Amino acid sequence: MCRNIRVLHNFEPPATSDEVQAAALQYVRKVSGAAKPSAANQAAFDQAVAAVAAATRELLDALVTTAPPKDREVEAAKAKARAAERYAR
Numbered sequence: 001m002c003r004n005i006r007v008l009h010n011f012e013p014p015a016t017s018d019e020v021q022a023a024a025l026q027y028v029r030k031v032s033g034a035a036k037p038s039a040a041n042q043a044a045f046d047q048a049v050a051a052v053a054a055a056t057r058e059l060l061d062a063l064v065t066t067a068p069p070k071d072r073e074v075e076a077a078k079a080k081a082r083a084a085e086r087y088a089r
Contacts, residue, residue: 008060010063011070011075020056020060021053024049024053
């Protein structure tokens, strides 16, 4: 999985449209192998990003969990601690 795509499910507040769009863009970039498409492929690229964003939003809206929502700051601190431990070696 692409490192820049983050878990968006079960956070308080819920994932924003910008976060969903960013994840979709990263996914399409990874699958296409292009960070910036050529002019000839721009329309197809944009259409794919929109379709993936819509599918992602639909998925997030349909998922159900009994777990309490995660706090973004707490999860970010955990990730930072894991990274510090990993790169301190």
